[in-house]
Amino acid sequence: MIELRNLSKHFTTLDGPVDALRHINLTIHDGDIYGIIGMSGAGKSTLVRCINMLERPTEGTVLLDGQDLGTLKEKQLREMRRKVTMIFQSFNLLMQRTCLQNIMLPLKLAGVPDAEAKKKARELLELVDLPDKANSYPAQLSGGQQQRIAIARALATEPSVLLCDEATSALDPKTTHAILELIRDINRKMKITVIVITHQMSVVQEICSKVAILENGEVVEEGEVSEVFSNPKTRASRNLIYPEMADNENLLSDSGQRIRIIFNGKQPSQEPLIAKMAVQTGILPSIVGASTRTVGGNAYGYMLLDVPGSPEDMAKIVSYLNAIPDIIVQVEAEYTGEGARA
Amino acid sequence: MNFTSAFTPERLQEAWTCLLNEFPFAVWETVYSTLVATFFAILLGLPLGIILVTGEKKGIRPLPGPLMSFLNVLINLLRSVPFIILMVMVIPLTRVIVGTSVGTVASIVPLAIAAFPFIARLVESSLREVNPNIIETAQAMGATPMQVICRVMLPESVPSLITNFTLAITTIMGYTAMSGAVGGGGLGKLALAYGYQRYRYAVLYLAVIVLVLITQVIQSFGTWLARKTDKRLKNK
Numbered sequence: 001m002i003e004l005r006n007l008s009k010h011f012t013t014l015d016g017p018v019d020a021l022r023h024i025n026l027t028i029h030d031g032d033i034y035g036i037i038g039m040s041g042a043g044k045s046t047l048v049r050c051i052n053m054l055e056r057p058t059e060g061t062v063l064l065d066g067q068d069l070g071t072l073k074e075k076q077l078r079e080m081r082r083k084v085t086m087i088f089q090s091f092n093l094l095m096q097r098t099c100l101q102n103i104m105l106p107l108k109l110a111g112v113p114d115a116e117a118k119k120k121a122r123e124l125l126e127l128v129d130l131p132d133k134a135n136s137y138p139a140q141l142s143g144g145q146q147q148r149i150a151i152a153r154a155l156a157t158e159p160s161v162l163l164c165d166e167a168t169s170a171l172d173p174k175t176t177h178a179i180l181e182l183i184r185d186i187n188r189k190m191k192i193t194v195i196v197i198t199h200q201m202s203v204v205q206e207i208c209s210k211v212a213i214l215e216n217g218e219v220v221e222e223g224e225v226s227e228v229f230s231n232p233k234t235r236a237s238r239n240l241i242y243p244e245m246a247d248n249e250n251l252l253s254d255s256g257q258r259i260r261i262i263f264n265g266k267q268p269s270q271e272p273l274i275a276k277m278a279v280q281t282g283i284l285p286s287i288v289g290a291s292t293r294t295v296g297g298n299a300y301g302y303m304l305l306d307v308p309g310s311p312e313d314m315a316k317i318v319s320y321l322n323a324i325p326d327i328i329v330q331v332e333a334e335y336t337g338e339g340a341r342a
Numbered sequence: 343m344n345f346t347s348a349f350t351p352e353r354l355q356e357a358w359t360c361l362l363n364e365f366p367f368a369v370w371e372t373v374y375s376t377l378v379a380t381f382f383a384i385l386l387g388l389p390l391g392i393i394l395v396t397g398e399k400k401g402i403r404p405l406p407g408p409l410m411s412f413l414n415v416l417i418n419l420l421r422s423v424p425f426i427i428l429m430v431m432v433i434p435l436t437r438v439i440v441g442t443s444v445g446t447v448a449s450i451v452p453l454a455i456a457a458f459p460f461i462a463r464l465v466e467s468s469l470r471e472v473n474p475n476i477i478e479t480a481q482a483m484g485a486t487p488m489q490v491i492c493r494v495m496l497p498e499s500v501p502s503l504i505t506n507f508t509l510a511i512t513t514i515m516g517y518t519a520m521s522g523a524v525g526g527g528g529l530g531k532l533a534l535a536y537g538y539q540r541y542r543y544a545v546l547y548l549a550v551i552v553l554v555l556i557t558q559v560i561q562s563f564g565t566w567l568a569r570k571t572d573k574r575l576k577n578k
Contacts, residue, residue: 054482081481081482081483086479086482092473092478096500097497105483109480109484109486109489137574139574139575
């Protein structure tokens with residue numbers, strides 16, 4: 001179990017002090033695939049580097065199975081890092097070494113004899129499905145293959161936690177899918193806790209069980225992926241989860257009456273909800289924007305409606321929608337005027 | 343004696359004899375003093391270059407700031423003294439180490455002293471080319487600073503180090519010619535003492551041509567080796 005307790009990190013730059021992380025509290029249980037999602041500059045990379053103490057937190061503690069990592073001596077820290085390994089966006093393989101030598105590296109650093117390290121490395125090449133690349137150099141491999149070698153290398157010291165720092169951000173969608181599949185396999189078969197840092201919503205959606213949304217160094221939302229994704233509460237989360245809606249969110253409402261309808265996966269997606277409402281109430285709202293996806297026949301996502309007419313019409317619509325089970329209706333106060341926009 | 347008279351048939355015949363009799367040993371002296379001086383210069387310059395990179399504030403093993411400043415100033419100082427003057431300045435030291443200040447072996451001392459700060463700077467630039475992400479990765483694997491240097495930084499920069507050492511060898515060979523002016527042996531001495539001072543210009547030019555040829559061979563070999571060892575190049 002990894003516990004982050006009131007974790008803060010400040011940097012001093014030439015432009016003055018920067019709060020990269022502010023009072024982060026997270027608990028990551030054994031066996032989780034935990035996503036940490038945020039825009040560039042949100043502090044994701046700093047956060048993940050605090051977990052293996054590549055960055056020393058300014059305040060707060062990181063507990064790994066109850067042990068405060070901040071108190072470890074250099075030698076203990078190095079031993080810990082064999083148990084909490086890492087893969088990166090740019091793969092970071094040694095370019096002048098063969099794949100086999102790359103995978104052997106962490107074992108050699110730990111003082112494992114050559115023959116044993118080689119044997120282990122060959123097993124790992126099998127695991128990542130590249131047994132014929134032992135003597136190839138990274139430059140001869142595709143991005144996806146390089147990441148597989150990097151994963152094999154990260155697994156060499158039999159870690160309990162794998163940190164993935166934007167591990168699929170440099171890969172195309174198909175390769176991303178294959179790599180995520182591999183990570184999920186590893187998580188299941190080897191019982192390794194995985195922490196996934198990403199700016200790609202799709203990555204979290206595909207493999208994570210839990211997610212934390214990071215914005216400006218703070219965790220703005222946290223929980224089960226299905227919960228957080230079906231009803232993101234802050235604007236930052238909405239922009240991340242439904243990036244295509246970011247522009248629509250900023251459109252002003254003519255009538256000043258805007259409703260958000262949230263589909264949290266309980267409503268069948270083929271239900272003609274809005275059309276029915278228009279027919280039955282006689283009020284014709286316009287759809288400002290919608291971002292929904294169908295998962296297992298059910299709709300996830302949300303829709304923004306502008307309701308024309310008087311406040312009575314608005315009330316009518318709201319009460320109509322409230323009567324429908326399994327959707328969440330929110331009246332958006334923040335769009336009713338210039339002053340409220342900020 | 344004018345210039346053209348240096349190339350009469352007799353003079354050319356004389357130069358040819360000189361080429362056969364004197365040149366082989368002179369070439370040997372040049373190559374020998376170059377290589378031995380380079381060896382000692384690397385012996386001193388390589389660790390120094392490593393320290394320049396790893397010891398700085400953001401390096402993998404920061405060293406006290408004043409020490410780093412001292413090393414940098416020392417290197418700049420040594421590098422700014424012209425070789426021909428440095429050679430004379432270190433004569434007392436040469437006497438202590440070699441027992442004499444004249445001859446090929448004695449010239450190795452000033453050569454190594456002049457070259458090691460240069461090598462240190464070259465090593466520094468080679469190591470700075472190593473992708474910092476790879477160094478971070480090694481640290482994330484639990485590598486000690488020494489392991490990062492020996493298992494990551496040096497192996498990753500081998501092609502660049504070979505290129506830079508080739509540059510160093512050719513530069514040091516240029517210095518050996520200068521050492522001919524103050525008692526060092528080799529092609530430089532032949533060109534200056536035999537060719538220039540005795541007006542045997544044919545010998546002077548021959549010596550220069552041979553030096554150019556040796557430089558070419560060393561440079562081509564170095565370039566070939568650097569390319570051969572670089573595994574980043576896909577199509578070989």
